[in-house]
Amino acid sequence: MNAKFTMLAFICLIQINPFASAQKKGNELPESQIRKSETEAHLRFLASDELLGRRTGEQGNFVAARYIAEQFRKLGLKPVASDSGTNVSSYYQNVPFQKTGANGTGQIVADAEIMKSGDDWILMNGEASDLKAPIVYAGYGLENASKKWDDYKGLDVKGKIVLIQSGTPDVQTPSEIIASSIEKRKLAVEKGALGIIELFNAPIPWNVVNKYFAGEQISLAQGDDAALKSIPHAWVNGKEARFSRALRGVKEVEFKTSGRKSTLINSYNVAGFIPGTDPELKKEYVLLTAHYDHVGVGKQGGQPFTPQDSIFNGARDNAFGTVALLTAAEALSKKPAKRSVLVIALTGEEVGLLGSKYYASHPLMPLNKCILNLNSDGAGYNDTTIVAVMGLERTGVKAEIETASKFFGLGVFADPSPEQGLFDRSDNVSFAKEGIPAPTFTPGFREFNGDIMKNYHQVSDNPETVDFNYLLKFCQAYAYTTRLIADRKTAPQWIAGDKYEAAAKKLYGK
Numbered sequence: 001m002n003a004k005f006t007m008l009a010f011i012c013l014i015q016i017n018p019f020a021s022a023q024k025k026g027n028e029l030p031e032s033q034i035r036k037s038e039t040e041a042h043l044r045f046l047a048s049d050e051l052l053g054r055r056t057g058e059q060g061n062f063v064a065a066r067y068i069a070e071q072f073r074k075l076g077l078k079p080v081a082s083d084s085g086t087n088v089s090s091y092y093q094n095v096p097f098q099k100t101g102a103n104g105t106g107q108i109v110a111d112a113e114i115m116k117s118g119d120d121w122i123l124m125n126g127e128a129s130d131l132k133a134p135i136v137y138a139g140y141g142l143e144n145a146s147k148k149w150d151d152y153k154g155l156d157v158k159g160k161i162v163l164i165q166s167g168t169p170d171v172q173t174p175s176e177i178i179a180s181s182i183e184k185r186k187l188a189v190e191k192g193a194l195g196i197i198e199l200f201n202a203p204i205p206w207n208v209v210n211k212y213f214a215g216e217q218i219s220l221a222q223g224d225d226a227a228l229k230s231i232p233h234a235w236v237n238g239k240e241a242r243f244s245r246a247l248r249g250v251k252e253v254e255f256k257t258s259g260r261k262s263t264l265i266n267s268y269n270v271a272g273f274i275p276g277t278d279p280e281l282k283k284e285y286v287l288l289t290a291h292y293d294h295v296g297v298g299k300q301g302g303q304p305f306t307p308q309d310s311i312f313n314g315a316r317d318n319a320f321g322t323v324a325l326l327t328a329a330e331a332l333s334k335k336p337a338k339r340s341v342l343v344i345a346l347t348g349e350e351v352g353l354l355g356s357k358y359y360a361s362h363p364l365m366p367l368n369k370c371i372l373n374l375n376s377d378g379a380g381y382n383d384t385t386i387v388a389v390m391g392l393e394r395t396g397v398k399a400e401i402e403t404a405s406k407f408f409g410l411g412v413f414a415d416p417s418p419e420q421g422l423f424d425r426s427d428n429v430s431f432a433k434e435g436i437p438a439p440t441f442t443p444g445f446r447e448f449n450g451d452i453m454k455n456y457h458q459v460s461d462n463p464e465t466v467d468f469n470y471l472l473k474f475c476q477a478y479a480y481t482t483r484l485i486a487d488r489k490t491a492p493q494w495i496a497g498d499k500y501e502a503a504a505k506k507l508y509g510k
């Protein structure tokens with residue numbers, strides 16, 4: 001190609017390029033000036049072997065939190081939390097967790113039926129005990145405030161073992177069973193029971209329940225140290241009819257367990273605030289979230305590992321999204337939007353969305369001033385020409401997401417693999433439940449297939465295998481989406497009839 005032709009072609013291009021002015025304007029955006037080396041460095045650090053899989057409450061998790069907090073400081077984000085028990089402002093929101101050790105040994109004996117710990121039941125909580133006591137059946141073991149039902153009516157369980165059913169009469173989903181189980185334990189302790197035997201009846205194979213719950217567990221702490229000294233509480237395989245028959249047929253049982261050791265640990269949500277520029281709109285804010293925790297090392301990961309590679313680096317899940325968060329923090333702090341932006345790197349996602357659950361019940365700023373939560377999380381990607389968005393059609397910000405993604409050369413794909421129920425499987429759901437429109441911005445995929453599973457929660461999810469050109473574009477699109485939403489005239493809304501619409505009416509009062 002000769003020089004003359006090139007010059008001519010160049011002039012023509014300028015004249016016919018309808019995006020020329022948009023591009024010029026775009027180049028003034030701090031999003032456009034983010035360098036690939038910056039996003040790459042963030043990711044290589046957060047997903048490094050030295051951070052040991054960032055498991056909630058462990059050293060690598062704390063180092064990741066520290067890194068994020070110091071990036072916020074460098075960018076000039078305002079701290080909105082305070083050091084616990086003081087007025088000193090901090091980027092850290094302390095999140096107290098209870099860590100429960102692996103299931104121990106023991107047996108429950110009801111007449112001729114001997115049920116073994118680990119095979120037939122799991123101790124969910126409690127110290128080592130050796131009980132022989134009367135057993136009393138107490139329905140679901142619940143007594144709710146509205147007295148819709150009261151399973152303890154007329155029962156004296158003091159000094160006895162309480163036998164109950166899992167869940168509630170209406171619900172037997174695993175999450176409801178877990179949530180109600182804690183409440184049931186509290187109630188039984190209050191009533192002076194010595195132990196609880198709960199017949200686990202969710203429609204999940206017992207070996208799956210056992211595999212999942214018999215290992216180390218992390219939950220939100222229910223109180224102080226004293227609360228850890230719980231009475232023994234067992235989940236017995238309720239699918240075995242002979243167990244429930246035996247337990248309901250006797251007056252007294254033996255309940256012997258080596259106990260599960262519980263300790264209190266802390267982790268942190270890392271929060272920074274960027275005030276908006278518009279005198280009115282700045283009172284509202286967009287909440288950006290991404291979880292920075294992952295699953296840890298070796299056995300903690302729950303998937304195969306080798307002596308050569310035992311670290312679950314979580315480059316895609318979710319160092320990727322955390323870098324998007326840091327990129328948005330950088331772009332918006334350099335040139336703030338009309339509305340304010342609250343940026344929160346969340347802990348405890350991998351152990352049950354616990355960092356976001358804690359935040360939603362202990363918000364640092366009023367939730368009803370939050371117009372949208374833009375979460376970023378993902379299992380991985382297999383299409384670097386798009387971003388995938390959970391809730392694209394539901395949360396009223398499709399136009400902004402599409403405009404911003406297109407600007408950085410990416411298409412948008414709505415709600416891949418609906419059968420996986422992905423909208424409700426990340427931290428956005430903790431905010432959606434409060435009524436806040438809350439899509440999740442995910443690295444590109446159209447289907448949750450083998451390409452994704454290859455790295456999802458595997459030791460192979462390493463930084464070396466990440467496409468850093470794509471990471472940059474993804475992060476820029478996320479940051480620019482945030483800006484467009486924060487600059488909107490009106491707040492986005494759930495589409496009519498959405499399952500979270502009622503919660504929104506309650507939150508925003510309209």
Ligand SMILES: [Zn+2]
Binds near residue numbers: 317350457
């Ligand atoms: Zn994960």
